[in-house]
Amino acid sequence: MALLTDLxxxxxxxxxxxxxxxxxxxxxxxxxxxxxxxxxxxxxxDPSQLPKWNYDGSSTGQAPGQDSEVxxxxxxxxxxxxxxxxxxxxxxxxxxxxxxPIPTNKRxxxxxxxxxxxxxxxxxxxxxxxxxxxxxKDVKWPIGWPIGGFPGPQGPYYCxxxxxxxxxxxxxxxxxxACLYAGINISGINGEVMPGQWEFQVGPCVGISAGDxxxxxxxxxxRITEIAGVVLSLDPKPIQGDWNGAGAHTxxxxxxxxxxxxxxxxxxxxxxxxxxxxxxxxxxxxxxERRLTGRHETADIxxxxxxxxxxxxxxxxxxxxxxxxxxxxxxxRPASNMDPYxxxxxxxxxxxxxxxx
Amino acid sequence: MSLLTDLxxxxxxxxxxxxxxxxxxxxxxxxxxxxxxxxxxxxxxDPSELPKWNYDGSSTGQAPGEDSEVxxxxxxxxxxxxxxxxxxxxxxxxxxxxxxPIPTNKRxxxxxxxxxxxxxxxxxxxxxxxxxxxxxKDVNWPLGWPVGGFPGPQGPYYCxxxxxxxxxxxxxxxxxxACLYAGINISGINGEVMPGQWEFQVGPSVGISAGDxxxxxxxxxxRITEIAGVVLSFDPKPIQGDWNGAGAHTxxxxxxxxxxxxxxxxxxxxxxxxxxxxxxxxxxxxxxERRLTGRHETADIxxxxxxxxxxxxxxxxxxxxxxxxxxxxxxxRPASNMDPYxxxxxxxxxxxxxxx
Numbered sequence: 001m002a003l004l005t006d007l008x009x010x011x012x013x014x015x016x017x018x019x020x021x022x023x024x025x026x027x028x029x030x031x032x033x034x035x036x037x038x039x040x041x042x043x044x045x046d047p048s049q050l051p052k053w054n055y056d057g058s059s060t061g062q063a064p065g066q067d068s069e070v071x072x073x074x075x076x077x078x079x080x081x082x083x084x085x086x087x088x089x090x091x092x093x094x095x096x097x098x099x100x101p102i103p104t105n106k107r108x109x110x111x112x113x114x115x116x117x118x119x120x121x122x123x124x125x126x127x128x129x130x131x132x133x134x135x136x137k138d139v140k141w142p143i144g145w146p147i148g149g150f151p152g153p154q155g156p157y158y159c160x161x162x163x164x165x166x167x168x169x170x171x172x173x174x175x176x177x178a179c180l181y182a183g184i185n186i187s188g189i190n191g192e193v194m195p196g197q198w199e200f201q202v203g204p205c206v207g208i209s210a211g212d213x214x215x216x217x218x219x220x221x222x223r224i225t226e227i228a229g230v231v232l233s234l235d236p237k238p239i240q241g242d243w244n245g246a247g248a249h250t251x252x253x254x255x256x257x258x259x260x261x262x263x264x265x266x267x268x269x270x271x272x273x274x275x276x277x278x279x280x281x282x283x284x285x286x287x288x289e290r291r292l293t294g295r296h297e298t299a300d301i302x303x304x305x306x307x308x309x310x311x312x313x314x315x316x317x318x319x320x321x322x323x324x325x326x327x328x329x330x331x332x333r334p335a336s337n338m339d340p341y342x343x344x345x346x347x348x349x350x351x352x353x354x355x356x357x
Numbered sequence: 358m359s360l361l362t363d364l365x366x367x368x369x370x371x372x373x374x375x376x377x378x379x380x381x382x383x384x385x386x387x388x389x390x391x392x393x394x395x396x397x398x399x400x401x402x403d404p405s406e407l408p409k410w411n412y413d414g415s416s417t418g419q420a421p422g423e424d425s426e427v428x429x430x431x432x433x434x435x436x437x438x439x440x441x442x443x444x445x446x447x448x449x450x451x452x453x454x455x456x457x458p459i460p461t462n463k464r465x466x467x468x469x470x471x472x473x474x475x476x477x478x479x480x481x482x483x484x485x486x487x488x489x490x491x492x493x494k495d496v497n498w499p500l501g502w503p504v505g506g507f508p509g510p511q512g513p514y515y516c517x518x519x520x521x522x523x524x525x526x527x528x529x530x531x532x533x534x535a536c537l538y539a540g541i542n543i544s545g546i547n548g549e550v551m552p553g554q555w556e557f558q559v560g561p562s563v564g565i566s567a568g569d570x571x572x573x574x575x576x577x578x579x580r581i582t583e584i585a586g587v588v589l590s591f592d593p594k595p596i597q598g599d600w601n602g603a604g605a606h607t608x609x610x611x612x613x614x615x616x617x618x619x620x621x622x623x624x625x626x627x628x629x630x631x632x633x634x635x636x637x638x639x640x641x642x643x644x645x646e647r648r649l650t651g652r653h654e655t656a657d658i659x660x661x662x663x664x665x666x667x668x669x670x671x672x673x674x675x676x677x678x679x680x681x682x683x684x685x686x687x688x689x690r691p692a693s694n695m696d697p698y699x700x701x702x703x704x705x706x707x708x709x710x711x712x713x
Contacts, residue, residue, distance in 0.1 A: 003584050007531035010538055034516035036516050036548070039543060055516065065668050083530070223518050226519050
C-alpha cells in the first residue's frame, strides 16, 4: 500500500497555497464527535480568519429535515497531525441560522461563565485526566482480553510494560506525539489499573481552553484508533465486576488558591462544592452511578467526602498543597464521558460565583 | 515490494526531458473511464500543445471492428499525482475520423452551450457534491459491512471518526491531496450517512471546466481505489432498504444570481427548472428512480419541490442565500452516476436560454 501512503503524505506546500481545514463539532448525543474538511487559502493562524460553515443537522439528531442547517463557528485552531503541512483542525460550536446556540452546544454557556469578570480575574486553571478503554473491533471486548474470558485480576497492569500486561501502547504513544504536534497541552500519559485502559492528561489550561483542548484530544484519539482498527470507549464502567471504571478527574485552582494562604480558599471552595453535590453529579456524565460505588478508588455517588491524598474521596487534596499551604485540588467525580465545557465551567461557577443561601 | 515502489517513484526530470501524458476519455457506457499513456517531449503547459490521438473503439462499444478508430482531442491538462514530476493527465473527448463527435461524446454539446454568448455573459458557476460508495472487492458488499450481514442502522456514521464508524478514510484523504496536487478545484470532503459512503466536492468551476474536473476527479478516485484493493461504485442506490442513496447534488449560480437582487433571478430560474422537471430527470442518471423516493433526504422522482434549507426538496436554497438576497441554489436531483457535462449544460440551457 506504499503508493497510497505516498499520496496521503503529499506535501502540498510546494504546489499550492491552499490548506485543508477539518472543522470539528460535538453531535446530538453530546458525546459523538463529527468532522468534515474544506479547502481554504492559507496560511491561517487565528480562528477569526476562518469562515463560519454549516452541516446537515438532521443527520446528527440536531435539526429537522425541512430546516436542517446547523451553523458552526470556528473557536480554536490546532495543527493537523494527520495531514501536516499548513493544514489545520478547527474546534467549533453549533448555532441556529438565527445565531442562537443549539441545545447541545455546551460551550456557549461555559464561555459566558469564563468571561464573567469575577471568574476571569481568578485565572482558573484546569488539568483533566482523561481515562479511556480500548476495545477489539466487532466483538467490543477490551483489547488484549481473551474472547469469551478474562485476564488475570488487576494488580500487574498499572503503568506496566510487557506483551502480557500493556495492550495498545502504539495508540497511546502516537496520540501523545500527535497532540504535542497539534499544539494540545498534553502533560502526560500512563497505563491504567484495568488492562486495556489508559489515561492522558491535558493541562494546565486556562478557562474555556480546557474544554477545547480535551475535545480535540478526544478527536485525535478517535482518528488514531480508527487507523489502528481498534474501538475507543469513554464508557465510565465498561466491564462490570472487580474491574476499575474510567473517570475524568479534574484538577482545579484559581489565582487565590495558588497564592499564599490559598489553602483556606481551597477549603472554602470544597465546602461550596459539597453543598451542590447533587447538581454537580447530575452534570458529571451519564452512567456514572455504575462507576461511583465507593470501591475501585471512588467515593460512593451519594456521598461527598474530601481528604488529603485520599483516592477513595470525592475530592482529593495533594500532600504538596497541604504542606505549601497553597496549590490545587482534584475533583474525582467526573466520569470519562463528561463534557469538559460543562464540568470546568460548573466548578468555576460554584466556587467563584455561587453563594450558598 | 520496495524495489517496485522505487521504480514507480523514479524522478525522471533529471535524466530526460520526456514526459508521460495519460490520455483519459469516457467509454461506451457513458460511465466507464478509459485511459492510456504516451511519451512526449516536455514540459507541456497547454492542451493545444498536445497531439490528437486515437484508440480502439470496438473494444469500448464505440465503433465497429472494421472501422474502429476513435479520435481523442485533448481538452484539459492536470498534473499526474501518480507519476508526479512533469507528467500529466489529459482529459479528452471523442470524434470520428471525419471530425464528428461520436454519440457518447456529451462534452461537445455542453461546450456549445457554454460558448453561447448569453451563457458566457452570465458566468455560470458549479459546485458538484460527488457521493460514492466503497465496496469490498470480490463480494461487492460495502466496505466495513460484515459479509452476509448489516451494520447498525444509520445515525452514527455521518462525518464520524472511529474504526466502527468510518471505513476507508485513507482512500478519501489520499484522493483529497491527489486532486489538489493535480490542480482540481476540490473544495472539501465528508463521510456520508450510509457507512462506507463518502463525498467530495469540486467547485466553484466555471462552465465546461466543471465537467472536466469531475471526470478527472472520478478517474483519480478509481486509480486510488485500485491501489487500495477496494471497488468504487457510483450506483445511486447501492443497497435497498433503510440506507441512503448516492447523489451528485449540483450547486449553481450565475452572475445575476450572485449580484444584488439575485434572489429574484434564482426563484425565476427554479420555476423554469420546474417546468422541465421530466426532461431533466431523464438526463440526471440511470437508476435514479431507486434513489428519489421521497425518503432518505430526497424528494420523490415525480415531484418537483423547492425550499429553503429543506433537504427533502428537489431544489434547496441555503439560508445564507435567503438572508443575503443573492447567492446560489442546489439541484439535489442528479444521481451519483450522472454525466456532469450533461447536467451542468442542461441547467445553464434551461435557466438562461430556454423560454417556456
